[in-house]
Amino acid sequence: MSMTRMPIRTPMTAVKNLVARGLTRRGLLGATAAVLIATTSPVVLAATPKDTLVLAWAIDDIITLDPAESFEISAGEIMGNTYDRLVRFDVADPSKLYGDLAESWTVSEDGKTYTFKLKPGLKFASGNPLTADDVAFSLQRAVKLDLSPAFILTQFGLSKDNVEEKVKKIDDLTVVIETDQAYAPTFVLNCLTANVAAIIDKKLVLEHEKDGDLGYAWLKTNYAGSGPMKIRDWRANEILALERNDNYYGEKAKLPRVIYRHVKESATQRLLLEKGDVDIARNLSPEDLAAVEKNADVAITNRPKGTIYYISLNQKNPTLAKPEVREAMKWLVDYDAIGETLIKGIGTVHQTFLPMGLLGAIDEKPYKLDVAKAKELLEKAGLKDGFSITMDVRQTQPVAGIAEAVQRTFAQAGIKLEIIPGDGKQTLTKYRARNHDLYIGQWGADYWDPHTNADTFARNPDNSDNAASKPLAWRNAWDIPELTKKADAAVLERDPAKRVEMYTELQRDLLKTSPFVIIYQMVETAGVRKNVEGFVLGSTSDSTYVFRVSKN
Amino acid sequence: MALAGSATAGGRRRARLRSTAMAIARFLVVVALTYLGLLAVTFFIGRVIPVDPVLAIVGDRAPSHVVERVREELGLNLPLYQQFVIYVGKALTGDFGISVLTSNPVMTDIRRVFPATLELATLGTLIGAFLGVPLGVLAAVRRGSFLDQVVRVIGLVGYSVPIFWLGLMALLVFYARLGWVEGPGRIDVVYEYTVTPVTGILLLDTAMQGEWEAFRNVFGHLILPASLLGYFSMAYISRMTRSFMLTELGQEYVVAARAKGLSERTIIWRHALRNALVPLVTVIALSYANLLEGSVLTETVFSWPGLGLYITDSLQNADMNAVLGGTIVVGSVFIGLNLLSDLLYRVLDPRTRAR
Numbered sequence: 001m002s003m004t005r006m007p008i009r010t011p012m013t014a015v016k017n018l019v020a021r022g023l024t025r026r027g028l029l030g031a032t033a034a035v036l037i038a039t040t041s042p043v044v045l046a047a048t049p050k051d052t053l054v055l056a057w058a059i060d061d062i063i064t065l066d067p068a069e070s071f072e073i074s075a076g077e078i079m080g081n082t083y084d085r086l087v088r089f090d091v092a093d094p095s096k097l098y099g100d101l102a103e104s105w106t107v108s109e110d111g112k113t114y115t116f117k118l119k120p121g122l123k124f125a126s127g128n129p130l131t132a133d134d135v136a137f138s139l140q141r142a143v144k145l146d147l148s149p150a151f152i153l154t155q156f157g158l159s160k161d162n163v164e165e166k167v168k169k170i171d172d173l174t175v176v177i178e179t180d181q182a183y184a185p186t187f188v189l190n191c192l193t194a195n196v197a198a199i200i201d202k203k204l205v206l207e208h209e210k211d212g213d214l215g216y217a218w219l220k221t222n223y224a225g226s227g228p229m230k231i232r233d234w235r236a237n238e239i240l241a242l243e244r245n246d247n248y249y250g251e252k253a254k255l256p257r258v259i260y261r262h263v264k265e266s267a268t269q270r271l272l273l274e275k276g277d278v279d280i281a282r283n284l285s286p287e288d289l290a291a292v293e294k295n296a297d298v299a300i301t302n303r304p305k306g307t308i309y310y311i312s313l314n315q316k317n318p319t320l321a322k323p324e325v326r327e328a329m330k331w332l333v334d335y336d337a338i339g340e341t342l343i344k345g346i347g348t349v350h351q352t353f354l355p356m357g358l359l360g361a362i363d364e365k366p367y368k369l370d371v372a373k374a375k376e377l378l379e380k381a382g383l384k385d386g387f388s389i390t391m392d393v394r395q396t397q398p399v400a401g402i403a404e405a406v407q408r409t410f411a412q413a414g415i416k417l418e419i420i421p422g423d424g425k426q427t428l429t430k431y432r433a434r435n436h437d438l439y440i441g442q443w444g445a446d447y448w449d450p451h452t453n454a455d456t457f458a459r460n461p462d463n464s465d466n467a468a469s470k471p472l473a474w475r476n477a478w479d480i481p482e483l484t485k486k487a488d489a490a491v492l493e494r495d496p497a498k499r500v501e502m503y504t505e506l507q508r509d510l511l512k513t514s515p516f517v518i519i520y521q522m523v524e525t526a527g528v529r530k531n532v533e534g535f536v537l538g539s540t541s542d543s544t545y546v547f548r549v550s551k552n
Numbered sequence: 553m554a555l556a557g558s559a560t561a562g563g564r565r566r567a568r569l570r571s572t573a574m575a576i577a578r579f580l581v582v583v584a585l586t587y588l589g590l591l592a593v594t595f596f597i598g599r600v601i602p603v604d605p606v607l608a609i610v611g612d613r614a615p616s617h618v619v620e621r622v623r624e625e626l627g628l629n630l631p632l633y634q635q636f637v638i639y640v641g642k643a644l645t646g647d648f649g650i651s652v653l654t655s656n657p658v659m660t661d662i663r664r665v666f667p668a669t670l671e672l673a674t675l676g677t678l679i680g681a682f683l684g685v686p687l688g689v690l691a692a693v694r695r696g697s698f699l700d701q702v703v704r705v706i707g708l709v710g711y712s713v714p715i716f717w718l719g720l721m722a723l724l725v726f727y728a729r730l731g732w733v734e735g736p737g738r739i740d741v742v743y744e745y746t747v748t749p750v751t752g753i754l755l756l757d758t759a760m761q762g763e764w765e766a767f768r769n770v771f772g773h774l775i776l777p778a779s780l781l782g783y784f785s786m787a788y789i790s791r792m793t794r795s796f797m798l799t800e801l802g803q804e805y806v807v808a809a810r811a812k813g814l815s816e817r818t819i820i821w822r823h824a825l826r827n828a829l830v831p832l833v834t835v836i837a838l839s840y841a842n843l844l845e846g847s848v849l850t851e852t853v854f855s856w857p858g859l860g861l862y863i864t865d866s867l868q869n870a871d872m873n874a875v876l877g878g879t880i881v882v883g884s885v886f887i888g889l890n891l892l893s894d895l896l897y898r899v900l901d902p903r904t905r906a907r
Contacts, residue, residue: 054741060865063609064655071611148614220655235664236654237865238857239744259741263855267720268736275728279733425603425870428612432604470616 011185024436047276053532053549054265056272057282060237065218066143067198071149072259073444076195076541083198083225083256084249086116086135086175087189089448094539095191095359101130101199101249105189108399111182114189118173124201125223125230125245132169137202139167139177141214149196152447156183156191163352184493185208186359190449195542200224228253228547237262242546253547254534273298273527278501279551280535281527285397289345299528303537304348304443306355307522308453309399311391311406313515315477317437323513324381328374330367330517332409337369342398342405343520350521352507353457353514357539358498360503362452363378366511374413386414391438392427393419399440402519432470434477442522443472448540452504454487457516458506476515483509562749583887590883591643591876595636598872608652610738638874644750648880649873653866658877661862666881668738669851669858673843679782680789685825687786690792692801693820703790710787719780719853726776733774736855743769767878777854781847785839792835796828803827830901837893844885 007235048054061072067079087105090096099105102116122130143153157180158166166178179188191197201224205215209224215224223231228250229242242258249391261278263269269281270288274295284292288394292298313320313329320326330351339349354361378384393403398422406419417438422430446452459482460473483506490502510516524537531552538544586636598605614622623629627638642649648658691703727735734740738754743766747757755774758767772794800806809819848860859878866874 049742052741060653063653146618148611148618150618151615233745235857236651236656236661237862241744259744261737261741261855262857263736265855268723268853268855271723272735273729275735276738407702421870423603425607425868426601429602429604429607432607432612468616 002288004508014474029228049257050551053255053258053280053546053551054278055258055260055280055282055546057260058261058264059240059260060264062234062236064220064242065231065234066147066216066225067200067225068150068193068216069147069220071446072493073541077544078231078240078242078260079195079198079548080227080538080540080542081229081545081547082223082227082231082245083195083200084171084227085194085197085199086192089190089193089543090538091538091543091545094448096359097193101135107185109390111185112179114177114179114185115170116175116177118175119249120173122226122249123202123247124226125247126201126204127247128201128203130199130201130226131172132175132306133172134202135175135199135521136167136169138199139197139384140164141200141205142196143167145214149194152191152194152196155182156188181492182494183491184496184499186496186499187449187451190359191447194447199226199531201226228545229258244547252388254550255547258546258549270527271505276529279529279532282450282524284525286345289525289527294345297530300345300525300534301526301528301537302345302523303539304356305522305524306357306448306540307442308350308353308355309347309402309440309442309519311438311440311517311519312472312476313438313517314434314436315479315515316434317389319383319387320437320515322383324377325383326513326515328377328381328413329410329415331370331374332413332415333367333378333406333517333519334369334409335365335519336368338402338519342401344467345523345525346398347520347522349519351511351518353453353516353518354450354503355445355453355512355521356451356505358445358448358453360500360507362504362507364508364511369409370407371412376455378413378415384414387433388416388418389437390418390420391440392430392436393421393440394424394427395421396424399442403440431475434465434475439476445540451487451491454490454503454506457514458487458510459484472516478515569841579891585670586879586887587883588640590879591640592636594876594879595639596632598875599632599635601870603870605652605870605872643876643880648877651866651874651877652871653869653874658873661874662859662877662881664752665857665859665862668846668856669860671753671755671774672781672847672850672856672858673840675774675778676781676843677785677836677840679779680785680839683782683830684786684789685793688790689797689820689825691790691794692797695798700794703794707791710784714849715780715784715847716849716853718783719777719850722776722780723853733776734769736773736853738770738773738856739766740769740773777850777856781843781850785843788839789832789836793828793832795826796831800828811881826900830897833893833896833900837889841886841889844889845882 021108042540055388057074059074062075062078063072064070064075065078067083070076070079084101086100086102087097088100090098093379099119101118101122103119105114105116107114116135118130118132118135124130139153139158140163142150143158144160146154146160151543168176170176204224205219208218209215210217221234226245226248228245231241232241233239234240239262240260244253244256246252263272263278264283266283266285266288266460269278269283270292272278273281273292276297283344289300293300311329311333312344315321315327335349339347349365350356350363351365352362356363378386391403393400403419407419410417427439428441430436431441443456456471457473459471460478461469461484463474463477463479473480486502486506486509490499490506493499493502526535526537528535533552534548535548536548571853590723605628606619606626610618610622627635630638646659650656651661653657653660687703687706691700694700723735726732743763745752746766747761747763750757750760755767758764758770806819806824809823845860848864850856851858859881863875863878866878
């Protein structure tokens with residue numbers, strides 16, 4: 001009897017208090033875990049195999065292993081470790097590029113022809129030689145399949161019909177890519193670092209071709225690359241195992257095996273990490289991070305990512321379309337408080353549309369919580385007594401918490417905010433149909449060039465309901481012909497210094513006038529056991545390189 | 553007379569045959585209707601929720617022409633009833649479509665996740681039944697005693713404590729602190745590729761392949777979540793056993809047995825329990841079916857790649873093929889267990905056999 005009752009009593013009251021304070025289930029789990037771990041410190045240690053790196057990570061977003069289709073965060077990391085591309089950017093300084101499979105490259109006088117020379121003697125993991133033929137095939141295949149990430153390549157004028165002429169093999173070591181306009185070379189090269197431009201094993205893939213699908217069905221769950229690691233096994237929502245590729249051209253992977261274990265719950269990840277059953281935990285909540293920090297066997301590492309979180313105002317709503325209202329809302333967010341609590345360890349306050357790390361990003365933060373100023377603006381807009389408005393909110397943290405915080409600060413200026421809770425797909429469906437008032441969401445850079453965000457925040461070529469392209473500016477019905485022109489000019493600017501200047505100006509314009517209240521930039525954090533060396537989170541998902549990791 | 557007598561005997565046999573055939577036919581019709589209903593309800597719920605299923609497949613970033621193309625490929629531009637007919641037609645041939653999340657046929661996925669749940673649920677139910685029934689009997693026999701109180705408290709706790717909390721606490725104590733059991737997951741990474749999955753039930757697979765070290769590891773992973781589920785089903789089973797037993801012990805035949813001078817042990821375990829067992833079979837079957845649905849919270853805390861987690865993940869990602877497939881499996885489990893407990897009735901209760 002005492003056995004069943006005793007441990008229940010006291011923590012139960014603690015749990016009730018937490019519930020009363022309105023914590024979510026996840027937070028509650030973390031908090032109870034924190035209480036208990038604190039009281040049960042001497043932990044019996046387990047250990048992972050010496051030659052295997054084990055990571056706990058929520059990998060349920062992986063839906064395919066085909067680089068021509070893969071566009072998800074965890075899949076990005078897998079692609080980055082297992083597939084090579086012509087060029088990569090330097091993890092330490094993402095604005096610098098270096099040749100991966102390419103030994104060198106040149107851009108023609110007119111700025112439309114890119115010639116790549118490959119490194120000699122390259123081989124795929126399968127043992128097949130890697131030549132210009134494979135490079136041309138891979139890029140052509142991505143364009144022909146025309147899946148979600150294909151626009152990264154098609155945006156410089158490649159299409160199903162012309163790609164065989166525009167991307168050509170000259171000899172075994174030379175490939176030429178032609179673009180339709182003289183784009184900024186940094187833009188084109190940056191795009192070629194993306195996963196969709198990964199080089200795949202033509203021979204192997206075509207062996208598995210079915211009904212002319214270019215190996216699409218097969219590659220969804222298989223591997224045909226040349227990267228430092230190869231994919232050995234993927235069981236969705238369970239495990240993904242990588243193995244060293246001994247055919248890799250560069251320095252071989254330090255460990256023969258890397259295993260990702262799908263673990264969703266932060267508290268569970270923390271248990272596994274502290275116990276030593278995993279070497280690295282990737283989804284620790286702010287509470288669990290704070291607790292893990294105190295553990296002498298674990299180090300915390302972090303890196304700002306290319307994802308920003310924002311609230312947007314649908315301009316179809318006449319109230320929200322008033323410039324004063326747009327500005328007032330930017331003064332009604334308590335950035336400091338949010339930065340110190342809700343996003344501590346997982347984000348840093350940021351207000352411009354280019355996340356830090358991207359070419360030309362500026363770190364200006366003109367806005368802070370200023371209710372008086374906001375009231376003044378609202379009065380100017382004829383809304384002295386405030387107004388009522390709804391916001392669609394995905395019920396996950398920290399978004400839901402931020403929405404509640406904003407609800408409180410909005411109220412101080414008389415704006416009554418009604419939160420409409422939903423799941424991710426539900427709120428997104430509504431947002432994409434422009435049926436929202438306010439929406440809180442995030443945007444991650446699709447490839448490592450400022451145009452990726454300018455394209456969606458600062459461009460809206462057609463604001464009509466059935467427009468062909470529907471960027472974020474369109475989703476909020478923000479009609480901006482002038483800014484669209486500016487963004488278009490920036491992507492064609494061949495002088496890098498001038499290009500940076502143009503993006504600086506665009507960012508300042510948007511800070512002032514846009515219907516986007518940008519709140520913070522995501523920071524990815526991981527808990528790493530002390531015996532793990534060389535684990536560095538990349539700015540993009542595909543630049544976290546586990547093949548450089550070793551263990552003592 | 554003799555002739556007429558044998559005729560009626562034959563007639564009775566034929567009548568009984570006919571009634572059995574009717575019963576089977578009725579059962580089949582009910583099963584078919586249940587399945588159709590299940591399919592219809594899940595299908596239409598899946599289509600009326602305000603989520604664009606194409607979004608789940610192509611993601612938020614896909615250009616609009618890709619979205620439209622996929623919509624057409626999936627047949628989502630057809631009228632709803634037509635989509636439903638196509639779906640049912642495919643389902644009849646065992647084709648439940650491709651899961652968006654895993655890129656595998658739904659049935660392949662379910663063949664992978666269901667054994668994980670089956671293993672856990674079976675062990676859990678065994679623990680629950682083998683502890684719950686004797687505890688319930690004892691509590692009923694010694695009604696009001698200290699033991700009875702204990703059983704009631706166990707039942708109460710099993711009913712009121714959230715399982716994810718208890719699961720996390722159990723992990724902290726038995727895994728992190730004491731190191732008696734293995735942690736979350738089904739098997740240690742070291743053994744991950746030592747066994748080839750045959751049945752998918754790792755205890756069986758490791759045993760069949762003679763990997764005893766891996767077997768021990770698997771058991772170490774399994775025992776904590778199974779005990780936890782076992783505890784919850786024990787709480788339910790012991791409570792029900794107690795109340796069934798109380799009813800039986802108040803019956804006249806018990807008084808008669810006592811008057812005949814039978815030992816108390818024989819009366820309780822052979823006569824009263826035998827009678828209480830009939831409704832108990834239903835209770836145990838139901839609790840087993842509940843566990844087979846997959847206990848989402850347990851599976852989350854223990855990172856157990858089972859059916860519950862699979863259906864929930866799919867639901868959250870608007871992966872309707874997977875949700876529908878999963879629902880059919882859960883439905884089949886319920887129908888199957890119902891049938892099984894009906895059959896057990898016939899074994900346990902001779903009266904049902906006569907009819």
